[in-house]
Amino acid sequence: MTSRLSESGFGLELQDVDLADLNDQIIERVTKAFYASGGALLIRNQEHLTPENLRDFVALFGTVEKNEKYNPDFLMPDFPEILRLGNLMENGKRAALWIKSDDVLMWHSDDTFRDPQPIGSCLYCVTAPPTGAATWFAGMTHAYQALSDDLKKTITPLTALHSYDHLNEFLRLSNPHRPPLSEELLKELPPIERPLVVKHPVTGKKALYVTPIHMESVNGMTEEDARPLLNQLLVHATQPQFTFAHAWKSGDLVLWDNRCAMHAPSPFDADKHDRLMYRLTINGEQIESAAEQS
Ligand SMILES: [Fe+2]
Known part of the structure; x- marks a missing residue:
């Protein structure tokens, strides 16, 4: 059985499933x-999963990354696919990647400036604080479908430059201790041109592909014209009917699809409460341009 998580139909919860028992029938259902789901699937009550179960489940959707770019202290021993997130400390040292969230929702699809882009991630809750730390999700296929025909026509041929440097400089405004990107990283991750409307390689559905915090510019437009358009699209896509917030409980798991969904973290009181999540990241079939198809 599934139930909807937003009014538009974006986001589904799948019930009565045990991911420790991945038989053919369960694989097909999942x-x-x-x-x-349009890019976000919630499955609860999976407290009993082993790291192997989690890895095998995520591997159904693509190649699971081994997190080489992270501090090995943050990875689960013997399971480099599992990155620990949260305020976990061991022997006075951080044992998980700690990213402090803001009150303002930072909507994004992961690493749109990377080529290939990770196609999705799975977050699994081990320990949740009693309040806060909800993760928000927004359905970009549903948001695209609700645009006016005129606006669809205007934005479909447009492309934007997605840049890690742009994101880093944006983050530096509120985190002045964060260094500028090194020459090495600038070379390794040059800006990449991506369409504003994409086609999902599996479902064939079109989706908005708009993450303003990664977008340096829209090709053929001035900054004065581009920024209001991007903000208009972001405001449209994050309306209540296309979004939901998931308040985590131990054993919950959400699998999302960067090709047709955005997400945003929210803060919690890390001085008073613990939070530990496992994240697994998937590579696979990349977005396609919707313009070439229309
Ligand atoms: Fe993210």
């Missing part, structure tokens, strides 16, 4: 539900 994959169908994932692609039907």
Whole structure:
């Protein structure tokens, strides 16, 4: 059984499933539900999963990354696919990647400036604080479908430059201790041109692909014209009917699809409460341009 998580139908919860028992029938139910969800699938009550179970489940959707770019202290021993997130300390040292969230929701699709882009991630809750730390999700296929025909026509041929440097400089405004990107990283991750409207390689559905914090510019437009357009699209896509916030409980798991969904973290009181999440990141079939198809 599935139930909707937003009014538009974006986001599904799949019930009565045990991911420790990945038989053919369960695999079919889970994959169908994932692609039907528009990019965010919630499954609760999975406290009993082993790291192998979690890894095998995520591997159904693509190649699971081994997190080479992270501090090995943050990875689960013997399972480099599992990155620990949160305020976990061991022997006075951080044992998980700690990213402090803001009150303002930082909507994004992960690493749109990377080529290939990770196609999705799975977050699994080990320990949740009693309040706060909800993760927000926004459905970009549903948001695209609700645009006026005129606006669809205007934005479909447009492309934007996605840049890690742009994101880093934006983050430096509120985190002045954060250094500028090194020459090495600037070379390794040059800006990449991506369409504003994309086609999902599996479902064939079109989706908005707008992450203003990664977008340096829109090709053929001035900054004065581009920024209001990007903000208009972001405000449209993050309306209540296209979004939901998931308040985590231990054993919950959400699998999302960067090709048709955005997400945003929210803060909690890290001085008073613990939070520990596992994150697994997937590589696979990349977005396609919607313009070439229309
Ligand atoms: Fe993210």
